[in-house]
Amino acid sequence: MSIELDSGTILNTQEKNLPYISITPHNVKSQYLIEALSKLPNRSQMIAATLDLINIKTLESPAWLRQIRATLRQNNLDLIGVFNPQLNLEICKSLKIPVLSETTPHSPTSLAQRISSDHSKSTIITKPVRSGQQVYAKNGDLIVQGSLSNGGEAAAKNSIYIYGKANGKIIAGANGNTHARIYITQGYPELVSVAGITWLAEDISTAHGPNVFYLNDGQLIQEKL
């Protein structure tokens, strides 16, 4: 839900039901913000706020930002970070306000090079995932065409399919999707987890060959294919 005020300041409560609001101030007058906050229907449920400085190229002093933070605090909202700091980066740094970025945080492996298509929700990895590497398909399924070595990690929002030897850690349904599944063709995983329900190597039956792991009534099930 998004409220646009006359002043042009936009308040946006997140669609994902997360208890924070994002604020995009139109100019540097903080009374607009107080006005905007008073119009927010479910304010009591909110615990945090982000600030988007896209319309404010440069601040003359940190005073404004400090005041915003104080106003938010009076409304029981924590300022967790700033988007698009533009020329205000140093001010944000001096006030120790984190700068947020819409793009993915830096991944330990150069994930982008391995993702064959940005449009597809599935992430396809054609190289082996080696010891110490992590791959994370944050938007959907993860398909690994190579092997997953001991000490490597494969994680996905939804299901994971591994066609090489699966000897590392496999974490499906990382955002809580209980319908996610893990399919492996061979190997002995160090760990499997579906939506937070986790088995270590000793819980996994060592039946060699293709296996699937899924949740049934909150119980993790291993089935030979």
Place this chain on the structure above:
Amino acid sequence: MKNATEIIVITSGKGGVGKTTSSAAIAGGLALKGKKTVVIDFDVGLRNVDLIMGCERRVVYDIVNVIQGEANLNQALIKDKRSDNLYILPASQTRDKDALSLEGVGNILEQLSKRFDFIICDSPAGIEKGAQLAMHFASQAIIVTNPEISSIRDSDRVLGLLNSKTLRAMKNQEITEHLLITRYDAQRVATKDMISHDDIQEILAIDLIGIIPESKSVLNASNTGEPVIFNTESDAGKAYAETVRRLLGEKVSVTIPSIKKSLLQRVLGFKSKEEA
């Protein structure tokens, strides 16, 4: 115009598997084939290449001096006595890895690229700064692995770094990766005390460039400061020579070391046949 210089990093993650021995042998082999070759020792603080190459008494300036502008590159390069094509850029013994910088290493490699066909970067063990700098600019990598599980695991980790932390990986370009198995003991592989080359290859999933058998000639070579490849009689020397040919693109099939019977065994074998 000269062909593009190949920068080859010799790395492993684990220590003591034979990186420096292999660096010296492969560099020597390339020089014997008429290629202008330089070996750079990245193991600042634990300098070894000069010992294996037998030039430790000729080290005056080193890579740290060059990076810090205290000497120019020509002053630090040592020409090998055996070959006009072979040079060594030694590491400093009195400093540590923090004395190296990405920019400094980049500059040195750029200057060397104008003069040499092959630059062999002998990586220190580990995955810290020294090892990462050694691999950063590489176009090819030789992963030295012993037939032993911790060495294989560490090699796997290093391959992961090669595919994510190096300049080529960041530019989405391929690094050619070669697997070199060292200290291979056919006898112990036969009795399943050692992991076979097939299994190693299956775990690491990269192309095999050579198998160097466990050999006394390697230790002798190190102690006398004469890279083992110059010993054309030894099995290890022959295996390195074969590796170099494959590195240069020749299609030679990899010789798998076979079980050798000692003189005593042969005599006993002969005797038992006689008895039978």
